[in-house]
Amino acid sequence: MNTLFVPDLLWDGREARRGWGVVVAGDRIAAVGPLGALDAPGGRRVDLADAAVLAAPVNAHSHAFQRAIRGRTQTRPAGRPDADFWSWRREMYRAVLAYDPETLHAISRDCFAEMRSAGWGSVGEFHYVHRDRDGRPYDDPLTLSDAVIEAARAAGLRITLLYVAYATADVDGSPLGDDQRRFRSDSVDDVLRAVSDLRDRWAGDPRVSVGLAPHSVRAVPASWWRPLADGAAALDVPLHAHVAEQVREVDACVAVHGRRPVEFLADQGVLSERFTAVHATHLTDGEVRLLAEAGARVCACPSTERDLGDGVLPGDRLSGAGVPVCLGSDSHTLIDPWEELRLPEYHLRLVERRRIVLGEADGPVVRWAPGALRSATEVGGDALRTGAGRLTPGAPADLVALDLAHPALAGADDEVFAEVVAVAARAGVARPVTPLPDPQTGDRSEATSA
Amino acid sequence: MNTLFVPDLLWDGREARRGWGVVVAGDRIAAVGPLGALDAPGGRRVDLADAAVLAAPVNAHSHAFQRAIRGRTQTRPAGRPDADFWSWRREMYRAVLAYDPETLHAISRDCFAEMRSAGWGSVGEFHYVHRDRDGRPYDDPLTLSDAVIEAARAAGLRITLLYVAYATADVDGSPLGDDQRRFRSDSVDDVLRAVSDLRDRWAGDPRVSVGLAPHSVRAVPASWWRPLADGAAALDVPLHAHVAEQVREVDACVAVHGRRPVEFLADQGVLSERFTAVHATHLTDGEVRLLAEAGARVCACPSTERDLGDGVLPGDRLSGAGVPVCLGSDSHTLIDPWEELRLPEYHLRLVERRRIVLGEADGPVVRWAPGALRSATEVGGDALRTGAGRLTPGAPADLVALDLAHPALAGADDEVFAEVVAVAARAGVARPVTPLPDPQTGDRSEATSA
Numbered sequence: 001m002n003t004l005f006v007p008d009l010l011w012d013g014r015e016a017r018r019g020w021g022v023v024v025a026g027d028r029i030a031a032v033g034p035l036g037a038l039d040a041p042g043g044r045r046v047d048l049a050d051a052a053v054l055a056a057p058v059n060a061h062s063h064a065f066q067r068a069i070r071g072r073t074q075t076r077p078a079g080r081p082d083a084d085f086w087s088w089r090r091e092m093y094r095a096v097l098a099y100d101p102e103t104l105h106a107i108s109r110d111c112f113a114e115m116r117s118a119g120w121g122s123v124g125e126f127h128y129v130h131r132d133r134d135g136r137p138y139d140d141p142l143t144l145s146d147a148v149i150e151a152a153r154a155a156g157l158r159i160t161l162l163y164v165a166y167a168t169a170d171v172d173g174s175p176l177g178d179d180q181r182r183f184r185s186d187s188v189d190d191v192l193r194a195v196s197d198l199r200d201r202w203a204g205d206p207r208v209s210v211g212l213a214p215h216s217v218r219a220v221p222a223s224w225w226r227p228l229a230d231g232a233a234a235l236d237v238p239l240h241a242h243v244a245e246q247v248r249e250v251d252a253c254v255a256v257h258g259r260r261p262v263e264f265l266a267d268q269g270v271l272s273e274r275f276t277a278v279h280a281t282h283l284t285d286g287e288v289r290l291l292a293e294a295g296a297r298v299c300a301c302p303s304t305e306r307d308l309g310d311g312v313l314p315g316d317r318l319s320g321a322g323v324p325v326c327l328g329s330d331s332h333t334l335i336d337p338w339e340e341l342r343l344p345e346y347h348l349r350l351v352e353r354r355r356i357v358l359g360e361a362d363g364p365v366v367r368w369a370p371g372a373l374r375s376a377t378e379v380g381g382d383a384l385r386t387g388a389g390r391l392t393p394g395a396p397a398d399l400v401a402l403d404l405a406h407p408a409l410a411g412a413d414d415e416v417f418a419e420v421v422a423v424a425a426r427a428g429v430a431r432p433v434t435p436l437p438d439p440q441t442g443d444r445s446e447a448t449s450a
Numbered sequence: 451m452n453t454l455f456v457p458d459l460l461w462d463g464r465e466a467r468r469g470w471g472v473v474v475a476g477d478r479i480a481a482v483g484p485l486g487a488l489d490a491p492g493g494r495r496v497d498l499a500d501a502a503v504l505a506a507p508v509n510a511h512s513h514a515f516q517r518a519i520r521g522r523t524q525t526r527p528a529g530r531p532d533a534d535f536w537s538w539r540r541e542m543y544r545a546v547l548a549y550d551p552e553t554l555h556a557i558s559r560d561c562f563a564e565m566r567s568a569g570w571g572s573v574g575e576f577h578y579v580h581r582d583r584d585g586r587p588y589d590d591p592l593t594l595s596d597a598v599i600e601a602a603r604a605a606g607l608r609i610t611l612l613y614v615a616y617a618t619a620d621v622d623g624s625p626l627g628d629d630q631r632r633f634r635s636d637s638v639d640d641v642l643r644a645v646s647d648l649r650d651r652w653a654g655d656p657r658v659s660v661g662l663a664p665h666s667v668r669a670v671p672a673s674w675w676r677p678l679a680d681g682a683a684a685l686d687v688p689l690h691a692h693v694a695e696q697v698r699e700v701d702a703c704v705a706v707h708g709r710r711p712v713e714f715l716a717d718q719g720v721l722s723e724r725f726t727a728v729h730a731t732h733l734t735d736g737e738v739r740l741l742a743e744a745g746a747r748v749c750a751c752p753s754t755e756r757d758l759g760d761g762v763l764p765g766d767r768l769s770g771a772g773v774p775v776c777l778g779s780d781s782h783t784l785i786d787p788w789e790e791l792r793l794p795e796y797h798l799r800l801v802e803r804r805r806i807v808l809g810e811a812d813g814p815v816v817r818w819a820p821g822a823l824r825s826a827t828e829v830g831g832d833a834l835r836t837g838a839g840r841l842t843p844g845a846p847a848d849l850v851a852l853d854l855a856h857p858a859l860a861g862a863d864d865e866v867f868a869e870v871v872a873v874a875a876r877a878g879v880a881r882p883v884t885p886l887p888d889p890q891t892g893d894r895s896e897a898t899s900a
Binding site: 067068070071072074075076077078082083084085087088110113114117247305306307308309310311312333334335336339346347349350351352353354355356359361362363364365366367368369407408410411412416419420422423424426427428429 | 517518520521522523524525526527528532533534535537538560563564567697755756757758759760761762783784785786789796797799800801802803804805806809811812813814815816817818819857858860861862866869870872873874876877878879
């Protein structure tokens with residue numbers, strides 16, 4: 001049955017529209033436009049009072065299980081001022097070792113439910129916990145991937161499971177540490193088979209898709225990159241990797257390969273429009289150019305990058321070169337797409353001491369907010385290759401409503417709607433619009449909010 | 451009538467307590483402690499299920515009317531990349547010229563209501579719009595101060611009206627521009643009389659207090675500082691000023707006075723424990739020392755400072771010297787005390803590329819979150835000299851509850867309560883606990899939420 005959603009205001013990705021509606025048929029958007037021009041839906045009409053509807057944000061990079069350590073890595077030993085990404089990682093590894101399939105499912109489900117309540121409509125789960133607590137494969141080696149996918153289904157969140165290849169402890173090829181034993185991939189073939197099997201297994205659910213994620217230049221042998229990239233192309237799935245989050249990784253890559261991470265990946269044929277470089281915090285202008293020339297994009301995770309002290313995304317150089325940026329909540333220190341989308345601009349303002357650093361000309365002015373909203377939506381959909389994040393016919397019907405009666409949004413007139421949302425919206429102001437699925441049947445035909 | 455509030459968890463400013471309660475008598479806290487040790491309140495008991503109660507955050511620096519331009523300064527002319535604090539200020543001035551007492555009251559009331567709903571319990575309103583639209587004094591020269599105070603009363607927010615002295619356009623003593631005509635103070639005596647009159651006028655309302663705020667080294671003549679500081683001491687009111695928000699101000703101060711702003715204020719006898727330096731973004735180590743030696747404090751406004759591209763608060767150097775930091779939402783780009791309190795630490799992590807930059811030893815570990823919570827509460831109460839922000843007998847009864855059943859706070863066990871709040875709480879997770887006053891009578895004896 002079709003449902004026509006009629007909000008006060010529709011943000012179509014470019015501008016605010018009044019008197020427009022969205023027709024949803026099952027899992028997909030059927031039509032978007034002025035109410036007069038929409039076909040009679042032959043179904044239900046849901047009026048959304050005091051609501052602005054937009055395509056739900058796409059969370060392009062997540063490690064759901066890390067939600068469990070929120071707040072638990074916010075101290076350091078007295079007398080040792082060296083708390084950083086690496087000391088955080090040791091604590092994160094300890095958490096990983098405790099999970100069984102049931103607990104991983106439960107923490108992931110709660111994390112995805114928090115995402116959904118905050119306004120994210122879909123997630124790219126960069127999943128690298130594959131083996132049991134002793135480092136042995138489960139009887140079904142995809143047990144933990146399935147547990148995570150089922151968690152997203154139970155929470156009503158669309159998921160792209162980005163299956164991770166992980167085989168070395170550092171760029172020099174050193175073997176995995178004992179605390180990394182649950183991540184290990186045995187071979188390129190095993191990784192490609194896992195991705196292919198997952199895709200076949202979940203082909204019946206339009207809310208589930210898969211991708212391939214060589215973890216990083218630290219965790220993937222040099223010889224694996226080209227066949228993994230070729231495999232992603234053959235399977236026609238997205239290809240994601242952590243890139244240049246930390247200076248130490250860049251230095252190690254230069255020491256071993258004589259090339260910086262993006263340069264090395266370019267040599268291996270990894271860069272393409274299929275590829276998303278996660279973090280990309282430490283880039284030369286030459287690396288920015290390589291990403292741009294390949295049509296690749298970057299996934300920024302600014303709330304995590306500020307938490308881990310990674311550094312500030314070079315968003316101005318990426319934008320100048322035409323490299324699109326999407327967003328992820330990554331370690332889930334905080335889950336709030338509206339906070340995430342303002343941070344790339346704000347972090348640049350802090351270090352460059354000027355305003356409206358990012359942005360694009362819109363008539364006589366440069367605006368940064370519409371681009372920030374596109375980062376949170378369209379670019380994420382491109383990264384996951386799901387088409388999510390756009391209000392266009394055929395796209396996934398992931399809609400979110402912002403409460404225009406909320407004090408935080410007072411004054412969000414049409415001409416400044418994007419700007420008010422970008423600076424002041426937060427999770428409590430948003431709610432999902434499109435139906436929660438029945439966790440048993442996956443049925444999305446019944447709306448749960450109106 | 452006394453009311454005993456019994457939450458699941460009480461954050462007493464140092465640690466999480468179970469089985470504790472707070473007794474409120476009228477406008478004040480009467481007792482705090484284990485339930486067994488509290489006197490029978492002889493009144494009502496309100497159980498707060500799934501709630502963590504703490505002293506409500508104190509917003510130590512606000513310009514309420516700037517809420518009206520939220521989102522309206524987030525563009526720049528195409529082809530001119532010079533958007534900064536000063537271009538923002540021109541737009542803000544344009545907004546100021548439009549208000550009459552009724553519209554100033556209305557926008558302030560809405561702003562204060564948003565503050566209250568976000569969790570702030572009291573505000574220091576740095577109020578500098580004194581004259582009518584033509585720059586003439588109103589028949590009652592305190593008309594606009596009263597309008598702002600009445601707005602806070604109507605919204606149920608405790609207010610300290612920081613009456614601003616404003617007389618010059620820059621450090622060189624140049625006359626005010628036409629767009630600054632509503633701010634003008636005629637003399638030191640006029641300013642001190644206004645503060646004294648306001649204090650007398652509002653003496654009957656325990657939720658209203660006053661302070662004195664020489665605007666900045668730009669807007670106050672050199673000869674005014676010492677008598678204004680002496681006047682604040684004689685009146686026993688807080689003394690606040692904008693200090694070193696922008697490099698240009700520092701440079702102008704050095705050019706005219708041969709001294710940086712904090713050095714200049716020290717020479718004029720302004721620094722004391724009564725004094726709060728707002729922003730203090732650009733400080734030498736010597737200036738940090740001057741603040742520390744005087745017992746002065748800093749008010750950071752990090753959500754505004756990121757929006758305006760001011761720079762990063764030197765919180766590590768301030769903390770190292772023992773200068774307390776409180777918080778303000780200032781321009782109200784965003785109103786969220788929970789976001790505000792994490793930004794000083796997070797902004798330092800971004801530029802220093804390490805974690806737990808601020809903090810204090812707590813046994814074997816260094817923790818930053820309890821200090822961040824104290825910045826948002828106790829230090830703000832010290833800055834406004836109201837005693838707010840502490841759960842101690844006699845303090846203002848401004849309580850806020852965080853929803854422990856909210857997904858954002860899942861996992862906030864006692865030992866990491868402060869850390870989870872610091873990284874993940876947001877306005878939608880908080881609600882005021884203590885009674886909304888009746889806007890007609892100011893009566894706070896009836897609780898409106900339980």
